[in-house]
Amino acid sequence: MARPLVALGASDPSAVLRGLEAALAGGPALLPVAEDAPALPTAPPSHVEQRVALVVETSGSTGTGKRVALSSDAVLAGAAAADAALGGPGAWLLALPTHYIAGLNVLTRSITAGTTPVVLPVGHFDPAAFADAVDRLDVGPADPRRYTSLVPVQLARVLDDPRATAAAATLDAVLVGGQATPVPLRERARAAGVRVVTTYGASETSGGCVYDGVPLGPVRAAVDDGELLLAGPVLAEGYLGDDERTART
Template sequence: MTRPLVALGASDPFAVLRGLEAALAGGPALLPVAEDAPALPTPAPASVPQRVALVVETSGSTGTGKRVALSSEALLAGAAAADAALGGPGGWVLALPTHYIAGLNVLTRSITAGTSPVVVPPGHFDADAFADAADRLVTGPAAPRRYTSLVPVQLARVLDDARASRALAAFDAVLVGGQATPAPLRQRALDAGVRVVTTYGASETSGGCVYDGVPFGTVRAEVVDGELFLAGPMLAEGYLDDDGRTASAFTERDGLRWYRTGDAAQVRDGLVRVLGRLDDVVISGGEKVPLGQVERLVRELPGQDTAVVSRRASGEWGEVPVVVTARPLDLEVVRAHVGAALGRAARPAAVVVVAELPMLPTGKPDRRAIQVMAGS
């Protein structure tokens, strides 16, 4: 059995909200699309299997395009477990695009709570506009809590604005995800009274399913050969019309269906610590250097919480790490800081200062564009 798949422009979040509400109720499946984004090489099908309620297109910051197929059951299970982890349903301020899973999660949780989200105007994120949206958020007895979801660069902009920072401190939880949250930025938020919850997940897991390092609900996390595997009721059906990629990313182990995240991680005492992408490694002078770990160390330095570490070809070493940042950074300072933790091979070979780091609509760094800036 199948049902129609309806593509809907994401520039109108309330139209996406209505489409998602219908899809969750058994109507046509929804495919939110960004009108200004390049289309994937193959057109979306006119219909999808009956179990599929939502299709999320994602190209990631480095990978190839794919369409993640999610069931109503997965989306609702993720929303229910998230509400339980946060303390109950509430009203949401929507500050993220609704063609990505984090923004769609805000809509799903608003639907299940019976509330209507307050929308920050799409486009360039503005702290003052966020504060205005927070002022408009009204909660009620059935969903009394106040929530929002941001990416780290949005959090930093809010904290730079006194009014917006005060507004953010009035929320019961501020989810921060999409990429690793630098420790100094998180501490800065906590010092401002903001109840930050760092999240980890993917479109394939219906969004964030690990809060502050703890898998919520019935989610399970294991590390197999250094790679993080996740299991639980929130997993996607797979990739639309791509059986090969589905079979590679989703696997059966111990009677459970698992998603292979592609991320290196450690799980100790029930806490998940993600170390970076398994394939985001350079071989420098014969040694493996994980760029994600180098980037985390760079972001610990003052003013560098948005810096990105990329790669550059080297005739002498093969490849070397390079820091790309919008704020000046002394090369010897960063080399000493990184080298003390990860060794000589991990020390960045250069710092490239740019006027502005290119970003994806999700607020994540555009790593392909940044790699060009790094000189690879």
């Protein structure tokens, strides 16, 4: 069986949120796309295998564009493992683009928690807007925790702004990933009372699956001849239209 694949512009996080919620519930699979990104050499298919709920376009570390196919089981397993590692579900501030797996993770965790994410405007990261967004994070008895996910340059800009730093220090965790987070930046954040959690992962692992150097619950990690190997329920189904690359990785 196959299910339709719907492409949505990632500049509208609300539309992506609705599309992702439908995809995880068994509706059409979702492909969020960045309108200003170079197109891949081949067009996406109109339908995908029934197990595929989410498709993420990425160049990864190879520089070669590809489409990663993720099942709802993998995406939800990643969200559940992250919630367990962080201490429970909560309300999220979205500060990352929703065509990246890290931004999609914020939406997934909001969906599973039953919370509505506060969304920062797409484009230039503004520490003042970040502080305002933290103030708008609603919590209740069922979701007292508050989180956000940033890349290192965003964290550095937060720490350069006293009000944004104070706002970040009220959050239960600030996930930082996408690239290596310099040790001085981590130390600076923690000295300011910001609860930083460094993350490692990829689109192929439904996003971050290693927190502060420790694999999340069901994830297994090993190093073989200098190559990091990851296993667990968070893994992708493979690459759309590229059986050879899927088998190789």
